[in-house]
Amino acid sequence: MLRNREIQWLFVTMCSISLVAIVISAMMSLAVVVLTCITSALLITCSLVFTRWRYTEIGNLSSYLRQISNGNYTLDVRDNQEGELSILKNDIYKVTLMLSEHSALLQHDKVQLTNAISDISHQLKTPLTSMTVMADLLSEPELPPEKRTEFTRNIRIQLERIGWLVSSLLKFSKIDAGTVQFKKDSILVRTLFQKSLEPVLIPMDIKEQTVSIKGDDAVSFLGDLNWTAEAVINILKNCVEHTPEGGEISISFAENALYTEVIIADNGKGIPKEELPYVFQRFYKGKNASEDSVGIGLALSHSIITSQNGDINIKSEKGIGTQFHIKIYK
Numbered sequence: 130m131l132r133n134r135e136i137q138w139l140f141v142t143m144c145s146i147s148l149v150a151i152v153i154s155a156m157m158s159l160a161v162v163v164l165t166c167i168t169s170a171l172l173i174t175c176s177l178v179f180t181r182w183r184y185t186e187i188g189n190l191s192s193y194l195r196q197i198s199n200g201n202y203t204l205d206v207r208d209n210q211e212g213e214l215s216i217l218k219n220d221i222y223k224v225t226l227m228l229s230e231h232s233a234l235l236q237h238d239k240v241q242l243t244n245a246i247s248d249i250s251h252q253l254k255t256p257l258t259s260m261t262v263m264a265d266l267l268s269e270p271e272l273p274p275e276k277r278t279e280f281t282r283n284i285r286i287q288l289e290r291i292g293w294l295v296s297s298l299l300k301f302s303k304i305d306a307g308t309v310q311f312k313k314d315s316i317l318v319r320t321l322f323q324k325s326l327e328p329v330l331i332p333m334d335i336k337e338q339t340v341s342i343k344g345d346d347a348v349s350f351l352g353d354l355n356w357t358a359e360a361v362i363n364i365l366k367n368c369v370e371h372t373p374e375g376g377e378i379s380i381s382f383a384e385n386a387l388y389t390e391v392i393i394a395d396n397g398k399g400i401p402k403e404e405l406p407y408v409f410q411r412f413y414k415g416k417n418a419s420e421d422s423v424g425i426g427l428a429l430s431h432s433i434i435t436s437q438n439g440d441i442n443i444k445s446e447k448g449i450g451t452q453f454h455i456k457i458y459k
Contacts, residue, residue, distance in 0.1 A: 190221065197225055200232070249298065256287035297425050300359070301411070304432045311437050312353040318382045318391060319346050321354065325361040329369050336374045344382035350389035350457045352437045360433040363426035364393050364453050371451070372397035388459060394452040400445040408443055 205222060263280040266272060272280075303309045322342060333340065368378050372395040382391045400408060404415045409431040414424040434441045438458050445451040 190218065193221070197228065249294075253291060253294070256290055260284050260287050294425070297429055300429060301425075301432065304436055309356070309436070311356060313351050314354060315349050316352055316354050316357070317346065318344060318348045318350065318389065321357060321361060322380060324354065324358045325365060328362055329365045332366075332369050333378070336369065336372070336376070338369065338372055338374070338376050338378060340378045340380065342380045344380075345384070348382050348384040348389060350384075351459065352439075352457060356433050357437065360430035361391075361393070363430045367427060368393060368395040368397065368451070368453075371395065371399075386459075388456045391455040391457075392452055393455070394450060396450040399447040399449055400443070400451055401447055402445075405443060405445060409441070 260283075263284055267277060267280050319342070326340065365378070372378060376396050379394045380392070381394075382389065384390070400415060407413045408415065409427050410424075411428040412424045413428070431441055434455060434457070440456045440458075442454045443451065444454065
């Protein structure tokens, strides 16, 4: 213990003070000298004992911190006493709890990342395998022209699918990383749907579906037009896909002091009740999903809307249809 520089200084200081006291008391009487020596010895001993106890506690805290750095967050260092060391112990324990929570979140994110990579690999493997087979068939010199045209068309479709998947995943990664700067423009809802309906008009026309829009032209919200249109397009595509030929898609919107509400509904097959809690999860595919579906469109819509101070819910009845309720708060 005496090798510690701080304790050496303390010991030298106490001895110096005691020596001065003894010299001064020597001018008085022998009894005073003895009393001064005894008092000095007691003070030095008490100081050393207290200092040793303090360093023992600090050593225990150092050991505790080393265990924390090795990932052991189960230790409880609190002693619920008064004093600076007790306050330090409680503060260290609070930091330990925070690190434990962060570690749990990181582990959860790691599992999610692993699952996402697995899902992405699966989604890419199918079209890549298909294209490899068709590319081999195209190399056959005796392949009929109609088959060559069919295989070339299928390869183009698969490439477009891969491009869409990669683009969607990049958008997801930007939102997850918090690098997307969503604008806060005042947007008319009718303008939003004019932009969002364009990509689905041809599929709707092919299936002879109709769309109705109800709402005041002045209804608006604060948000990013392009990103919100991306979310709405994915919802509309889902409605078109699950609505039969001759079906109807209805859109209504309104505004109050708290939020702007949009309802997108179809009269399609509907979603089974047991699947509703999962429809906004990434890569989730319901029983009625098409073979080309990768289960990412609605998940992307959910991320975009919730990232803009919004909320989205879904109601559905099998055989009657599905409703998407979107609220964007002011």
